[in-house]
Amino acid sequence: MPEGDTVWLTAHRLDQALTGRQLTVCDFRIPALATSDLTGRTVADVLARGKHILIRIDDDLTFHSHLKMDGSWYLSKAGGPAPRRHPDHMIRALLGNAEWLATGYRVHDLKIVRRTDEHQLVGHLGPDLLGPDWDVARAVANLEADPDAAIGEALLDQRKLAGIGNLYKCELLFIERVHPWTRTGDVADLARLAISAQRLLRLNRDHPEQSTTGQLGRGRDHWVYERGGQPCLRCRTPIQRADQGRPPKARSTYWCPTCQPVVST
Structure with a gap:
């Protein structure tokens, strides 16, 4: 099971690859988000909150995922195939820009919410051991x-x-x-x-x-x-x-x- 340090490192690497860049690829492979499209929007930042990952978009939206027991995000160069770390049917989300492709395998609790509603997803958490709110x-x-x-x-x-x-x-x-x-x-x-x-x-x-x-x-x-x-x-x-x-x-x-x-x- 991914722990807080693994989630932090995953968010950090996603932040380096996605933040400040416009999304050219957006593919959500779950029914609830099947018609959602974030292409053309710019990623504002990516952060970990406990074991949750929040990808914030420049128009006040947040894309949420949770790794739970078996989820993972992998990065690969843009223009190539998604990394074959797991079978393709385990891909739940693809987000990419002109340089990088982020592939989410078996990631859970995928949601898009207003940034002002992030508390509905992570507001119940105690102080984050690796976050700025650590107390x-x-x-x-x-x-x-x-x-x-x-x-x-x-x-x-x-x-x-x-x-x-x-x-x-x-x-x-x-x-x-x-x-x-x-x-x-x-x-x-x-x-x-x-x-x-x-x-x-x-x-x-x-x-x-x-x-x-x-x-x-x-x-x-x-x-x-x-x-x-x-x-x-x-x-x-x-x-x-x-x-x-x-x-x-x-x-x-x-x-x-x-x-x-x-x-x-």
């Missing part, structure tokens, strides 16, 4: 409002703070030595946790690799994520894995039982 105090207050929630689930609630996905949830809690099932109200320092989360995403936002250990070697780039049964890189205890949350939103959670002990209450 540690507000993120902490949002987390504190639900003290009985397990911290592993609370961090994935985009209404509390926007941008953390399952990978960073697991890695963040390991780094800060917090057990995933700890009550949010029992976490000793929520501000430290939020600051560490923002630091992790900032360190990874400018490149596609996602390393939390400082290493890029296979099996060495993550402390616990997807390392169930393997020895902890810090203490050699086998990493544990279990589903956290209620179906269908249960997520695989990884932790070290030695480095992240259960909190006694």
